Amino acid sequence: MVTEKGVIGIRIAGLSEGLHEYDFACKASDFKNPELAEPAFCNEIRVRIAAVRTEREMTVDIETKTVAEFSCDRCLEPLKKELTGKYRILFAFSDTGALSEKSDENYRALDRNAVTVDLTEDVRETLLLSKPMKVVCADKSACTLYQENSPLNADHESETASPWKESLEKLKGK
Numbered sequence: 001m002v003t004e005k006g007v008i009g010i011r012i013a014g015l016s017e018g019l020h021e022y023d024f025a026c027k028a029s030d031f032k033n034p035e036l037a038e039p040a041f042c043n044e045i046r047v048r049i050a051a052v053r054t055e056r057e058m059t060v061d062i063e064t065k066t067v068a069e070f071s072c073d074r075c076l077e078p079l080k081k082e083l084t085g086k087y088r089i090l091f092a093f094s095d096t097g098a099l100s101e102k103s104d105e106n107y108r109a110l111d112r113n114a115v116t117v118d119l120t121e122d123v124r125e126t127l128l129l130s131k132p133m134k135v136v137c138a139d140k141s142a143c144t145l146y147q148e149n150s151p152l153n154a155d156h157e158s159e160t161a162s163p164w165k166e167s168l169e170k171l172k173g174k
């Protein structure tokens with residue numbers, strides 16, 4: 001796996017057993033990733049890592065927090081939303097860097113002699129997953145385009161298409 005170097009990483013060489021906490025402050029541009037270059041992630045991103053090390057393994061909890069800036073999907077008014085993302089990875093220390101049991105995204109082997117573990121990719125992933133699919137004004141009365149029973153707010157198109165609706169669809173597709 002190729003990742004940009006060391007945006008978020010923790011030093012594990014000589015790390016004692018028990019809980020270790022780390023705080024990072026970064027920007028989306030630090031990740032050099034086109035998915036994060038979108039305007040939503042324009043504010044500071046706080047990352048908290050809690051690592052619990054035992055002799056055989058290490059549990060890493062990632063929490064990301066940022067105030068993302070969107071525009072309402074309905075009325076296009078700008079709005080801010082605090083996003084919190086959470087992710088947990090379990091690292092099993094190994095002498096060979098390979099796991100005997102089946103490994104997956106959340107369960108990985110870690111070379112016992114590794115100096116650092118790079119979490120950049122996981123933090124990026126956590127952040128992206130914290131982004132909601134749909135963003136609309138939290139306060140319906142503030143949303144200038146929100147109307148009860150409006151076709152704009154219907155989840156599926158049940159009515160027959162009217163010329164008015166067609167031109168609206170064209171506008172939305174712009």
Ligand SMILES: [Zn+2]
Pocket residue numbers: 072073074075076077136137142143144145
């Ligand atoms: Zn709105």
